[in-house]
Amino acid sequence: MLASPYHYKAYIFLSFTNLSQSREYPFMKRFLSSIRTLALIGTLPLFLVACDSLNPRPTELPNDRWDKIDKQQTVFGEGGLTFGGKDQKRQGQGGTGIGVNAYLWRATLDTVSFMPLASADPFGGVILTDWHSASNTPNERFKLNIYILDQALRADAIRVAAFRQMKNTNNEWQAVEMDPKAVTDIENAILTKARQLRSESLTQ
Structure with missing residues (x-):
């Protein structure tokens, strides 16, 4: 065997x-x-x-995944802490980082530029003019309080309060009723200017 x-x-x-x-x-x-x-x-x-x-070693992530992780782990999120970032593009805000619609703000300042300003708050959206008299009507004067109420460019985002005074026989200023149509005309003038500014910015 x-x-x-x-x-x-x-x-x-x-x-x-x-x-x-x-x-x-x-x-x-x-x-x-x-x-x-x-x-x-x-x-x-x-x-x-x-x-x-x-004990396998961790595989390296592609660059795009690393970028995604880095963005998510920032203190303030992907966008970070910015003034006037991506959100400004929403609803035609104008991109200046202020608290109200930038086009309405600029249009308001342009519209009342012939009047002296008492105060202007870009974050609260309040513009107050001082009394103004035209050279051809020295016995009559006007003052405006203008409020921008929204970050969107729309008709109801602007409000104007107008005040009118005239001198009486004693040469004293006396309050006089303001024509409501004049207030509407001022609001429309501001809106028209704001839309023009937005249109110009889109064509640039």
């Missing part, structure tokens, strides 16, 4: 073991010791690879 290859391997292994235990073959001991050392060295890379596979 022929021996199988397994039997031959077992026989060779036992032979080497017996030879290594014999005092008559010291060189065989050294040979087997070298074989064991080489075997341990050979298994070391496999051990390191196995350990590395247990």
